[in-house]
Amino acid sequence: xxxxxxxxxFPGQYLHLARFLGAQPAHxxxxxxxxxxxxxxxxxxxxxxxxxxxxxxQHHYLRETEAALLNAxxxxxxxxxxxxxxxxxxxxxxxxxxxxxxxxxxxxxxxLLIGYFEFFYRxxxxxxxxxxxxPVTPDTAPRIRTKNLxxxxxxxxxxxxxxxxxxxxxxxxxRHQSIISVIHEGIDTALVKxxxxxxxxxxxxxxxxxxxxxxxxxxxxxxxxxxxxPTFMRSLxxxxxxxxxxxxxxxxxxxVSYGGRPAGPLGFRAxxxxxxxGSLDLSRVHFLGKLPYAAFLKVLQVSRVHVYLTxxxxxxxxxxxxxxxxxxxxxxxxxxxxxxxxxxxxxxxxDFFSPAELAERAIEALEDRHAHExxxxxxxxxxxxxxxxxxxxxxxxxxxxxxxxPELPQGATQRLNG
Numbered sequence: 001x002x003x004x005x006x007x008x009x010f011p012g013q014y015l016h017l018a019r020f021l022g023a024q025p026a027h028x029x030x031x032x033x034x035x036x037x038x039x040x041x042x043x044x045x046x047x048x049x050x051x052x053x054x055x056x057x058q059h060h061y062l063r064e065t066e067a068a069l070l071n072a073x074x075x076x077x078x079x080x081x082x083x084x085x086x087x088x089x090x091x092x093x094x095x096x097x098x099x100x101x102x103x104x105x106x107x108x109x110x111x112l113l114i115g116y117f118e119f120f121y122r123x124x125x126x127x128x129x130x131x132x133x134x135p136v137t138p139d140t141a142p143r144i145r146t147k148n149l150x151x152x153x154x155x156x157x158x159x160x161x162x163x164x165x166x167x168x169x170x171x172x173x174x175r176h177q178s179i180i181s182v183i184h185e186g187i188d189t190a191l192v193k194x195x196x197x198x199x200x201x202x203x204x205x206x207x208x209x210x211x212x213x214x215x216x217x218x219x220x221x222x223x224x225x226x227x228x229x230p231t232f233m234r235s236l237x238x239x240x241x242x243x244x245x246x247x248x249x250x251x252x253x254x255x256v257s258y259g260g261r262p263a264g265p266l267g268f269r270a271x272x273x274x275x276x277x278g279s280l281d282l283s284r285v286h287f288l289g290k291l292p293y294a295a296f297l298k299v300l301q302v303s304r305v306h307v308y309l310t311x312x313x314x315x316x317x318x319x320x321x322x323x324x325x326x327x328x329x330x331x332x333x334x335x336x337x338x339x340x341x342x343x344x345x346x347x348x349x350x351d352f353f354s355p356a357e358l359a360e361r362a363i364e365a366l367e368d369r370h371a372h373e374x375x376x377x378x379x380x381x382x383x384x385x386x387x388x389x390x391x392x393x394x395x396x397x398x399x400x401x402x403x404x405x406p407e408l409p410q411g412a413t414q415r416l417n418g
Contacts, residue, residue: 001026001027001028001090001091002027002028002030002087002088002089002090002091003021003027003028003029003030003089003090003091003092003093003401004030004031004032004079004082004087004089004091004092004093004104004108004111005017005018005029005030005031005032005043005092005093005094006031006032006033006075006092006093006094006095006100006101006104007031007033007094007095007100007116008033008034008035008071008095008098008100009033009034009035010031010033010034010035010037010038010045011031011033011038011040011043012095013095013116013164013185014031014093014185015040015185016185016186016188016389016393016394017093017185017394017397018031018040018043019040019041019043020394021042021043022040022041022042022043023041023042024042025042027042028044028087029042029043029044030043030044030045030046030082030087030089031043031044031045031046032045032046032047032048032075032078032079032094032100033045033046033047033048034047034048034049035047046078046082048071048074048075048077048078049074050067050070050071050073050074051070051073051074052070054066054067054070060143061142061143061146061147062146062149064147064150065099065146065147065149065150067098067099068097068098068099068100068102068150069099069102070099071098071099071100072099072100072101072102072103073103075100075101075103075104076103076104076106076107079103079104079107079108080107083107083108088108088110088111089108089111090111090112091111091112091113091114091401091403092104092108092111092112092113092114093113093114093115093116094113094114094115094116095115095116095118096115096116096117096118096150096151096154096155096158096161097116097118097119097150099150099153099154101113101115101154101157101158102150102153102154102157103157104157105157105158105159112159112160112401112403113157113158113159113160114158114159114160114161114162114400114401115154115155115157115158115160115161115162116161116162116163117151117154117155117161117162117163117168117172117180118163118164118168118314119168119171119313119314120148120151120168120171120172120173121144121147121148121151121171122144122171123136123140123141123144123145125171125312126171126311126312126313127226127258127259127311127312127313128140128144130311130312131225131311133225134259134260151172155172155176155179158179159179159403160179160180160181160400160403161176161179161180161181162180162181162182162183162397162400163180163181163182163183164182164183164184164185164314164315165182165184165315165336165339166182166339167312167315167335167336167339168182168314168315168336169182181396181400183393183396183397183400184320184387184393185317185389185393186387186388186389186390186392186393186394187317187320187321187324187383187387187388187389187393188389188390189324189380189383189384189387189388189389190390191297192297192300192321192324192325193324193325193326193380194211194301194325194326194376194380195211195301196211196212197211198210198211198298198301198302199211199298199302200249200295200298200299200302202249202286202288206286207247209247209249209302210302211301211302212304212369213245213247213302213304214243214245214246214247214304214366215246215247215248215249215302215303215304215305216239216246216247216248216249216303216304216305216306216307216362216366217248217249217250217251217299217300217302217303217305217306217307217322217327218232218248218249218250218251218252218306218307218308219250219251219252219296219299219300219306219308219316219318219322220251220252220316220318221252221253221257221290221316222252222253222254222255222256222257223250223252223253223254223268223269224256224257224258224259224268225259225268225311226257226258226259226310226311226313227252227258227308227309227310227311227316228307228308228309228310228311228332228352229252229268229269229272229309230268230272231309231352231353231354231355231358232307232309232355232358233272233273233275233276234272234275234276234355235307235355235356235358235359235362236248236276236280236285236359237276237279237280238355238356238359238360238363239359239362239363239366240280240281240284240285242359242363242366243363243366243367246284246366247284247285247286248284248285248286249286249288249299249302249303250285250286250287250288251288251289251290251291251296251299252289252290253289253290254267254268254269256268258311258313259311269287296318297321297325300321300322300325300327301325303322303325303327304328304365304366304369305327305328305330305362305365305366306319306322306327306328306329306330307329307330307331307358307362308322308329308330308331308332308337309331309332309352309358310331310332310334310336310337310352311334311352312334312335312336313336314336315336315337315339315340319331319337319340320340320383320387322379323340323341323346323347323379323380323382323383324379324380324383324384324387325380326376326377326379326380327376327379328347328348328365328372328375328376328379329341329347329348329379330347330348330349330350330358330361330362330365331347331348331349331350332349332350332351332352333349333350333351333352334352337349340382340386341379344375345375345378346375346378346379346381346382347375347379348361348365348375
């Protein structure tokens with residue numbers, strides 16, 4: 001079977017699928033990407049770059065669309081070179097968000113194209129207008145409607161779609177939902193699990209943290225409002241005052257992944273530290289930056305309380321990984337989180353905007369390390385039962401590929417179980 005994957009951030013959401021397919025000698029797997037770093041056995045990488053930057057004079061509604069169009073053109077050129085060399089895929093998979101898959105069916109019309117559809121923008125019911133500090137303006141509605149040009153173009157260009165959660169699927173227009181399957185990329189629960197013996201040393205001369213101690217963790221790609229970073233930081237003075245032995249471990253960078261950039265010269269972290277100056281014991285607040293995966297897992301394994309807050313937006317894998325590691329997750333009472341966490345059963349939910357409620361729940365959890373053990377076990381069971389890589393998600397991906405190769409899932413699933 002010939003498989004073409006496309007994602008500008010290799011391997012992106014296709015890590016597990018590409019790794020599995022590349023390990024099968026019967027397949028030829030090619031991955032088109034902008035990312036120079038990383039490799040997977042059995043997967044041939046081909047790099048591309050858009051020929052130019054977005055025009056400075058471009059209307060601001062259309063800047064993202066033009067950037068995606070430039071990506072689509074560059075990927076199409078690579079695809080034409082592959083066709084000229086005799087490579088015609090049976091199936092193609094790619095993330096629609098950056099435009100890369102838009103023209104693939106024009107070059108390979110017989111190949112099945114499966115698009116990864118992550119988020120359809122809405123004026124109501126999702127991230128827009130959620131934060132009172134970022135109100136809707138007369139410019140918002142036309143900007144958001146135009147922002148979906150790429151979504152609609154991708155839906156028309158693909159044969160099938162995939163999205164990781166039911167809530168994300170619900171955002172797409174009903175006329176298109178029938179082609180979109182809900183399949184998460186999966187959590188490797190055999191790897192991501194609790195470790196009572198876990199230890200983590202913070203820096204060369206920092207404290208040594210052990211599983212079972214009073215540790216509150218927070219993880220995001222970047223420390224920003226979309227992931228509730230201001231609420232989390234504003235909860236810390238009360239937590240630290242009530243629990244003098246508690247340590248706070250914060251994983252994430254200082255860039256901006258989602259939403260607007262901070263006003264003024266300071267980043268979000270610097271702004272919050274300035275706001276809270278004098279109220280935090282900074283010897284117990286540890287900013288760890290972006291970590292290698294093994295170190296990130298250690299953070300989860302020493303965590304007593306893991307905080308995950310998000311706008312009504314894309315759900316982070318880190319929350320599911322925290323649950324798989326047996327963390328007590330305190331999450332925001334927002335739709336993507338509520339799809340997974342049932343308050344009081346497999347985690348706790350709080351108001352996204354309430355530092356006081358978050359602090360209260362965290363303090364209660366730190367007071368008694370055994371009180372929430374049933375929730376921790378239930379969190380792990382939720383991930384194993386709904387998001388496990390080997391038994392749930394990867395087989396579902398392979399079933400989706402069966403539209404191009406009906407013989408694939410049965411043999412592949414046997415190899416998985418073997």
